[in-house]
Structure formats: structure tokens, C-alpha cells
Amino acid sequence: MKKPDLIHRIGVHLLKHVRFYVSASAAACLAMCCVMKFGAWGASSVTKENITITAPSLDEMGPLKIAFFSDIHNAEALLKDTIDILKAEKPDLIIFGGDLVYVPERFMRTKWAVNGFRELCNIAPTYAILGNHDYEKQEQVERVYQSAGVKLLRNEAVDWTTPTGNTIRIVGLGDHNEGDEEPSKCMVAKGAEDKPVLLLAHDPESRNNLGDYEWDLMLAGHTHGGQLGIPFTDKYISLRSAMSAGLFDYENGRKIYVTRGTGSILGMRFFCSPELAIISIGSKNTH
16 A cells, blocks of 8 residues: 655655754754753852842841851752851851742651751751742641751741840741731831841742831742853843842832742752852941
8 A cells, every 4th residue: 555645755755864863863862961961060059149238227237147048949968068158157147038848859858957957056046937839848847947946937026136236127927929928917017117127038029018017128039040040140030020039129228139049940050050148237247
């Protein structure tokens, strides 16, 4: 039985150009492997970012050195890298911005996380909030923090005295995307606060719901910087927020710092390395 003319022509074409298609397929596979290797390399080690923030509403916080990181997503090795850097940095305060876990992966044998955060608590007082992934395994995540000595803030506020004797209010919100954000439980109306407010929110989009409340500096994560940066710039591409990563001026002199995060989704980053931010506050910071 004769093959249809079209199928016959395609067969003849493929046979005639078989070497080209084999070569092209091999080249495509090689290119894909190179891209994946480069992405894995880009996600493999933590970069320390030194940030200085000066503003009238924040100066009385300082001099103060805050270590801020977020979005570990089960990356045990990157948590170890972070701890090693912080042992040398000796910050006054450590903040973790949520997403200890990654939902599609199992979160078992949590000893590495307990021991890691316990080491952080030995370096400096450590506070954490929940990220959207943490709610799926909330009992385990909360147990890690409790065992390690980390203070978890979920729509809570605490007053904290800095090493120089100043008092700041640390506010930790529940996650915006999980519908657990309740600022009325832990924040006061604009103009009613008598001390600087350090606000912890997993998603920088929380800013849109907080116009009526008092805060001076927001620390946020969630975006991962899109895990994609524009080479040779400080620009990052994220569909999650217009504030993809970096330091932003906000209304009424407020500041927002969005970290690129520490771990990653799918284990790859491109020109957007894992980040540990060392934030110096106060114009007279001498750390």
C-alpha cells in the first residue's frame, strides 16, 4: 500500500537531512545542559549584601546592624553558608522573612533546621515570620523555631532594646497571600506610635494594606528577585511584585527592603544569587 504523498515527502526530507537534525538535537541538548548547570551554579552560594539605610525616622534605631534573609526552601547547605557569614559579621539582630520549607518537597528530619537556627540564636536575638509555603507544614515549622529559641511573630509586636539602649518595635505580620495578615492586631494608627517600627512582612505587596498604620522600615522577601537578573545591573525580573528586590523609597519617608531570598525554586538562579543582607541603620553606625 502506497504511503500518502505528504508523509512520503517528509520521510524523504528527514532521511536526506538526518545529520543536520541529529546535530541540531545534540546542540539543543548540550545548550540546555549548560543553561541548567549555569542556573544551578548561580543558586549554589550565598552573597552578602551590605546595605546602609539613613532616614530621620530610622536614625534613632541606630547604630544597629540587622542581618536579614528569607526563603530558605529546605536549602540546608545555604543555611550553613548563612550561619558561617553571620559568625564573622556578629549582627545585633537576625531576621528571617519566612518560607523555611518548599511545599512540593517533604520536610523530614528537621534536626538540620533546629540546629541551624539554634546557632543563629547564639549569634544574636533571632525573629521569624511565616511565609506562604510554611502554612502547609506549619506545625513542623513552628516546632523548629520553638526548639531553636527563635521568636516567631504572627500578627504580633514586641519591643526590643538595641545594644545602645534605644527601643524599637518589631512587628511581624501573618502572610498576605494566605489571608493571615491582620495588622489591626499588632499595629497602631499612623501618628500614634512613639518609637521606630521595624515591620516584617513576607510579601512586599503587604504595603498596599498598611497605609493607615505606623511603620518605618519594612523587610520582605517572597519574590526571589524573580531568580532572574539583568546582567551588570541591579535590576531583577519578577512577576510577583513591582518591588522585585532591593531598597525602595516609599511614601512619607518609609523604606522597604526586599531580599532576593536564600533558596530557590527548581534549584536555579540566573544573575540573581542567593542573598544575605547586612543592613546598617543610623547615620552614626560604627559596626
